[in-house]
Amino acid sequence: MVQKYRNYRIYINDSSLFIADSFPDEDLGLQLIDVQSFDFSTFYKNLEKGGSMHYLLRCEDPKATFKLIKAQCVLIKAAGGLVQSEKGNYLFIFRNKKWDLPKGKVEKGEKMKQAALREVEEECGVKILTNDEKLCKTYHIYELSGKVMLKKTNWYSMTVKGQPKLVPQKEEGITKADWYGKDSLEPLLTNTYQLITDVLKAGKLL
Template identity: 60%
Template sequence: MKTYRIYINDNTLIIADKLPEQTETIQMVEEKGFNFKTFYEKLGKLSATPYAIVTEDPKTLFRTIRKSLTIIKASGGLVSNAKGEYLFIFRNKKWDLPKGKVEKGEGMKEAGLREVEEECGVKINSNNERLCKTYHVYEMNGKLVLKRTNWYSMTVKGVPRLIPQKEEGITKAEWLSAADLKPVLKNTYPSIVDVLKAGKLIREKV
C-alpha cells in the first residue's frame, strides 16, 4: 500500500490507495475537484483530525499537491549510543528529534549529520540508511510551505555528553531508552511518531 501523510498543525491528511487501519475516526475527502489550499483554509486550527483521500494513484495526487506549495528541504537523525539509548531534544514545549534545513549545495545526508552535531554537541560516528521522509505544511510569509524532512539512522561512539543548542530554542537534550518513551509519546509531533516507527522503537498499531 502506497501512503503519504501530510501533517498540518494537529491534523493529518492521508493519501493512499486504500484506507489505513487505525483506531481513530477518519474523515473522508473527495478526490474529484480537490484543492489543497482550499482544504487548508477550511481546517480548524485546533482540531486534531485525520482526513483521508483514497485514490488509485496516490503518487500523482501527492505530486500535484506538492507542485502547488513552496518546498523547504530539511534533514535529521534518530541517533543511538553504545548503550542502545536514543537522542531526544526538548524544543517549543515538545519532545523532538534533532533536524534542520538543508543549506545551499549541501546533500540531505550531510545536512542531517551537521544539524545533529550542531544542535546536540555530539560527534556522529556513522550516518546509515534513510529511515523515512515526513511532510509538514505551514504558513510562512503568506505562503503555504511543504517541509520535506529526510530522517537517517545515526550512531555515536560511547555515551557522549549532550550540549543542547540554546540559541535554537533547545532547552534539553537527553539519551532515552526505548522503554522510557512514554513521556515523549504523550508530548511530541505525529511526524516524530512516524520516525520512531520507522526506526522500530515503537510498534505499528495492529
C-alpha cells in the same frame, strides 16, 4: 502487471491528510474526502486550527495527487537523525515546549544525508560515529509570511561512540537534550509531534 503507488501522509498542525489508493492500517477514524471535488487551497483554509482530525484522500494515483498539492506550496528540504548511543539509549531534544528529534534545513549544494549529520552535530554538540540507513520521510505543512510551506524531512539512523554529554544549541531554541531508553519514552510521547512517532516506528522503537 499491477503498478503499486506510493502513499503519503502530510501533517498539518495536529491534523493529517492521507493520500492513498487504499485505507491505511492505522485506525484513526479517518474522514473520507471526495477526490473529484478536492481543492487543496480550500481544504487548507477550512482546516480547523487547533483541531486534531485525520483525513483520507483516496485516489488511483497518490503520487500524481501529491505532486499537485506540492505545486501549491513552497518546498523546504530538511534532514534529521534518530541517534543511538552504545548503551542503547536515544537522543531527544526539547524545543518549542515539545520533545523532538534533531533536524534542520538542507543548505544549498548539500546532500540530505550530509545535512542530517551536520544538523545533529550542531544542535546537540556530539560527534556522529555512523550515519546509516534512511529510516523514512515525513511531510509537514505550515504557514510562513502568508505562504504555505511544505517541509520534506529525510530521517536517518545514526550512532555515537559511548554516550557523550549533550550540549543543546540554545540559539536554535533547544533548551534540553538528553538520552532516553526505549522503555522510558512514554512521558515524551505525550508531548511530541505526531510525525515524530512515525520516525520512532520506522526505527522500531514503537
